[in-house]
Amino acid sequence: ETGVTQTPRHLVMGMTNKKSLKCEQHLGHNAMYWYKQSAKKPLELMFVYNFKEQTENNSVPSRFSPECPNSSHLFLHLHTLQPEDSALYLCASSLRGHPQETQYFGPGTRLLVL
Amino acid sequence: ILNVEQSPQSLHVQEGDSTNFTCSFPSSNFYALHWYRWETAKSPEALFVMTLNGDEKKKGRISATLNTKEGYSYLYIKGSQPEDSATYLCASNTNAGKSTFGDGTTLTVKP
Numbered sequence: 001e002t003g004v005t006q007t008p009r010h011l012v013m014g015m016t017n018k019k020s021l022k023c024e025q026h027l028g029h030n031a032m033y034w035y036k037q038s039a040k041k042p043l044e045l046m047f048v049y050n051f052k053e054q055t056e057n058n059s060v061p062s063r064f065s066p067e068c069p070n071s072s073h074l075f076l077h078l079h080t081l082q083p084e085d086s087a088l089y090l091c092a093s094s095l096r097g098h099p100q101e102t103q104y105f106g107p108g109t110r111l112l113v114l
Numbered sequence: 115i116l117n118v119e120q121s122p123q124s125l126h127v128q129e130g131d132s133t134n135f136t137c138s139f140p141s142s143n144f145y146a147l148h149w150y151r152w153e154t155a156k157s158p159e160a161l162f163v164m165t166l167n168g169d170e171k172k173k174g175r176i177s178a179t180l181n182t183k184e185g186y187s188y189l190y191i192k193g194s195q196p197e198d199s200a201t202y203l204c205a206s207n208t209n210a211g212k213s214t215f216g217d218g219t220t221l222t223v224k225p
Contacts, residue, residue: 043215099207100146105157
């Protein structure tokens, strides 16, 4: 248990569906991250939130829409996804978002887009 | 080096063997190097973070070194055990906070 939870753990959705991924951290951290891992590719940073403000958007398509209502919760809203968006989506948190801080990861959501 | 590269991609060793793998990263704008251990169906778990050239960190049988001038880090496992089987990821962070991960080295330790 890392103190970071993600729901759901598995998700299958059609290209016209709208769904949301949820991440919650119980560590008192102020920075939260979304990562994507596609098959046979390295982990790729998508978004960073620091004290609820988005500080990084790594050229992510607008069909992915993040939301950070408070420092403990992070959502990734999904709409009109493509099959190539099928991947493992990992959430992480760190204390203040500094580059030398350890990031604590959740177990991920395995997404399949049909 | 433009990206973070890890080698080898996979490694099979016998229980008791010692092993090491490499992470190469761009040395420009470097700020921190992270090593993570990722077991199947679990969350990536932080092992080490290193920032200074010549840094060495140790945690039990696992240790790591850092050379920021030439842009590489080594991870060593002494006396590998089956429970060490996992994918070992490194990530390089720039001073602007950009984090880039390598593909990982998948270690399998046979009893």
